[in-house]
Amino acid sequence: MTSITLYYDVVSPWTLFAYQVLKRYRQPWDFQLVLKPMFLGGVMQASGNKPPITVKNKGIWMNQHDLPLQAAFTQTPYKFPETFPLNTIHCMRTLRAIADVAPDKLEKATDLFFGAVWNPPAGTRAEEAIQPSAFPKLLGTNGLFSGDEIENIMKLSTSDDIKNKLKTESGQLVEEGAFGFPWMVAKRSDGQTRPFFGSDRFDPMAFWLGKEWQGPLADGRKPAGLPKL
Template identity: 40%
Template sequence: MTSKKVIELFYDVVSPYSWLGFEVMCRYRNVWNIDLKLRPAFLGGVMQGSGNKPPGLVPNKFAYMTHDLKRLAQYFDVPLQSPSDPFEAMFKKGSLSAMRFVAAVQERETGGDKQVEQVSRELWMRIWSEDKDITDPASLSEAAMKAGLPDSEIKELLKLSTSKEIKDKLKSTTQEALDHGSFGFPMMVCHVNGKHKMFFGSDRFELMAHCIGEKWLGPQPGKSAAKL
């Protein structure tokens, strides 16, 4: 069996498109011959560093996004629905504290990214399915509890998330995303034969599969395979 291809997934839980990309890549982790590396980063830093503009600042783009997400939620089978005030949730409150918390979870976790995956998913559920806050420490604690983390560990993680160590870790990962050419999330970096190839967005999976020598079986590979 050939060695696994490494795919890095850069994401931020404030981004609904990142949620779609995240779920698809988690589904394909055991379908494709890949080693998936979760890279939680700060979308605000990438937008600023790349000079990109949020869709909320372009009225037509923001209006389109609202309808687009409804279609995508059904297609990808992800319980995604816009919060009551998406502009406030995405751009006024932001995700800095949430992503520092995810970075702290990853810093403490050993033997894989299972806790990072579970906590990230719970945070997406809060903002993009349940219309809840993801900035308050109590909200972060609740998401972590739902992800299965014990209360004592959650308290330690909340404290760690405000440390210089974690702030620098998140800055470093965000800078890595920029160094790869990122201007938004989700961003996948595929390492193949000593080279890396960057793919942006939740609509490039078929092309990515072609480039890494795998097959795209749709957004739910298990169901697609069952029909073959």
Template identity: 35%
Template sequence: MTSRKVIELFYDVVSPYSYFGFEVMCRYRHVWNIELILRPAFLGGIMQGAGNKPPGLVPNKFLYMTKDMTRLSEYFGVPLEAPANPFEAMFEKGSLSAMRFVTAVKEKEKGGDKQVEQVSRELWRRIWKEDKDITKPESLSEAALKAGLSNSEIKELLELSTSKEIKDKLKGATQEALEHGSFGFPMMVCHVNGKPEMFFGSDRFELMAHCIGEKWLGPQPNLSAAKL
């Protein structure tokens, strides 16, 4: 019997490209012979650690990105609309409190990443569909409620998210991504036969499939066809 391949997905909810990569990998978790591990990390730490520049600091790159997101939203079937002020949302407000909260969810959840997936998705929807805040405790609470968490669970997670333990875990995940060679998100690390292979971006799925011995069936695979 062929052993399952492990794919780690490093992401930050402030990144629209991570949103596309996240949804595609969640779909392919049921198509490919893989174990998908969600790895919330902090994009700001990646950019600083790798010496990378945000798209907003390169005017032509930023203009291209706004058009590109519209095309990718349709291609991937992921509803996305840019905030009224995307530079403020992405680079001025940032996502540190949100990613600490997601890290706290991951720390508390046992036996999988279901709640991590649901909370992450709701945070992406807030910023990239509803143009809402993701930095305040009440904003995180609203997203978590929509994800199915109870008020008592949310209160505990908000407290945990400000602890040194969670801050250190987020720093650790971010540092681990840098050690894999990350310079942005999304980043997938595929572990096949004990060897890690890093892939960056939401446009490398076909190549990744080739490298791990699976088939790329497009951004919205037909599950019944995938089993043939």
């Protein structure tokens, strides 16, 4: 079966967009979406890569031009955090813990953490929303986890086991070729695999998979809110 494995950290805005697009294409492209929580800071450091924001013009292009347009184009709720970059290590350890103890709820939990960073409730700052003290309430959203489950996840997320797993797996991913996120490894029905980097490779990815690219909404509709001409 076709699968696409998304290696991600909720700190990455382009990964937010890629994640939305992947979820929309799961049905039309008929693939299994595999989620792998990682720590971007570790991947950047181990690969010798630097955040785009460290090049002044790249930061301006990213914040003023590319990200707002991609948010509109992919119809993704998006508010750039007042403080950035944020340290999402606790988020990613928590998601890594959930991957172990409740893999069937990892996607919903991932939605919640992406939301905490990029679409926090009115009046809440992203940097507050990603403090561990805010996690119990977040993980209880719509009854996703019970109080006991949350307690267990919180405890596990600060364990050496989970800390080491996140660190080791992020390091291993760099050995496999990654240098930033979104890093996606697509596997075709004929067994071939291929890595893709960036939220902007879905069109050639469709080509390689033998699938149809129908725009970011996955159904050929144009995004709403086209800027007036």
